[in-house]
Amino acid sequence: MAFFRKTPETFGLDIGSSGVRAVRVKDSGGSYTLSALGMASLPPDAITDGTIKDAPTVAEAIRTAVSRAGVRGSDCAIAVCGRELIIKKVQIPEVPAKEVADVVQLEAEHHVPFAIDEVFLDFQSVGKHDGVLDLILVAVKKSKVLEYAAVxxxxGLVPSIVDVDSFALGNQFEVNYPGERGETVALIDIGASIMKTNVVRSGSTIFARDIPFGGNNYTQAIAQQLKIPFEQAEAAKLGRDVGVRWETVVPALEAVSRELSLEIQRTFDYFASTAESERIGKIVLAGGCAQLPGLGDYLSSNWGIPVELTKPFQRIDFDPAYADDVHAAGPALAVAVGLALRRPGDKQK
Ligand SMILES: Nc1ncnc2c1ncn2[C@@H]1O[C@H](COP(=O)(O)OP(=O)(O)OP(=O)(O)O)[C@@H](O)[C@H]1O
Ligand SMILES: [Mg+2]
Structure with a gap:
């Protein structure tokens, strides 16, 4: 009896390459409360460039994060990112709603650089004009989804929703910044190994792209320049006292920030080539690496537009008991929060 069937409560499970975060958010008619939060870190080689290299270690970190969060229930929303993921704005001729999926399936072959039977396809309508439908096409290698689902x-959990990091980022932004609907905003999550860009306007994605670049690039540059191990370089980057003077770290940080800005430039150029003279008005940064001192100011002066740090709990209440974790993780919780806001069936067309 569907009437009595309870929709399973899902929680967000962000499996990042530097750690796992489990977040549950309660939605009481549009007012949100954090009801569970747990994190566990991962060694640098457990997931590299978005590929799970050491599944038992990742599964253990998931168990730890979930048990720290104290979430009950096993249904969760996870996300994938990286090079096996293609997100593209495409146009198809306007057809009746029930035929769109078939047309997308046929059309996708021209846009996806993988064999079409090796990918899961999804799409979202973002507008229509002159007999043409604008869609955001999403194609992800089945093997990637299965790799994450398996872990x-x-x-012991059920991945009942599989999303994409950059969309989770957008989801989180929409809830936390409901007023910002007119301007075109580039949401950029800089994680440990992958940078996810989602350009949104009026609540819709108009462009998205993942780039293999992140906090590890900084750590590796410090390690190389100072000839110290990765772990020590990582701690030095975080400003911990590990016998490395901050001044000696700065040149490596600056060099990598220049590279990062160039990567962003490539992404913006690519965006400009696909979008109708759209101007990006603002950058909103997320991900742990966004907390790098001075990075926001550097990008802002490079780009001549405001750069802000996202506040994943701007519109989500939380008990003071969570305050330390929420503040320490800061923008690194953006994807987990975006996933925590998902419910089964919520994106059905
Ligand atoms: N205060 C800080 N200053 C500088 N860098 C930081 C800070 N806090 C975290 N980082 C860096 O942020 C990165 C981790 O960010 P995040 O947790 O968003 O990544 P992830 O989700 O695990 O990785 P990915 O999304 O790339 O798979 C690490 O490189 C870490 O060193
Ligand atoms: Mg991440």
Whole structure:
């Protein structure tokens, strides 16, 4: 009896390359409360460039994060990112709603650089004009989804929603910044190994792209320049006292920030080539690396537009008991929060 069937409560499970975060957010008619939060870190080689290299270690970190969060229930929303993921704005002729999926399936072959039977396809309508439908096409290698689903199942959970990091970022932004609907905003999550860009306007994605670049690039540059191990370089980057003077770290940080800005420039150029003279009015940064001192100011002066740090709990209440974790993780919780806001069936067309 569907009437009595309870929709399973899902929680967000962000499996990042530097750590796992489990977040549950309660939605009481549009007012949100954090009801569970747990994190566990991962060694640098467990996930590299978005590929799970050490599944037992990742499954263990998932179990730890979930048990720290104290979430009950096993249904979760996870996300994938990286080079096996293609997100593209495409146009198809306007057809009746029930035929769109078939047309997308046929059309996708021209846009996806993988065999079409090797990918899961999804799409979202973003507008129509002159007999043409604008869609955001999403294609992800089945093997990537299955790789992440398997490790989640190993941890005893059910990945009932599989999303994309950059969309989770957008989801989080929409809830936390409901007023910002007119301007075109580039949301950029800089994680440990992958940078995810989602350009949004009026609540819709108009462009998205993942680039293999992140906090590890900084750490590696410090390690190389100072000839110290990765772990020590990582701690030095975070400003911890590990016998490395901050001044000696700065040149490596500056060099990598220049590279990062160039990567952003490539992405913006690519965006400009696909979008109708759209101007990006603002950058909103997320991900742990966004907390690098001075990075926001540097990008802002490079780009001549405001750069802000996202506040994943701007519109989500939380008990003071969570305050330390929320503040320490800061923008690194953006994707987890975006996933925590998902519910089964919420994106059905
Ligand atoms: N205060 C800080 N200053 C500078 N860098 C930081 C700070 N806090 C975290 N980082 C860096 O942020 C990165 C981790 O960010 P995040 O947790 O968003 O990544 P992730 O989700 O695990 O990785 P990915 O999304 O790339 O798979 C690491 O490189 C870490 O060193
Ligand atoms: Mg991440």
């Amino acid at each position: 989640v199942e190993d941890a």
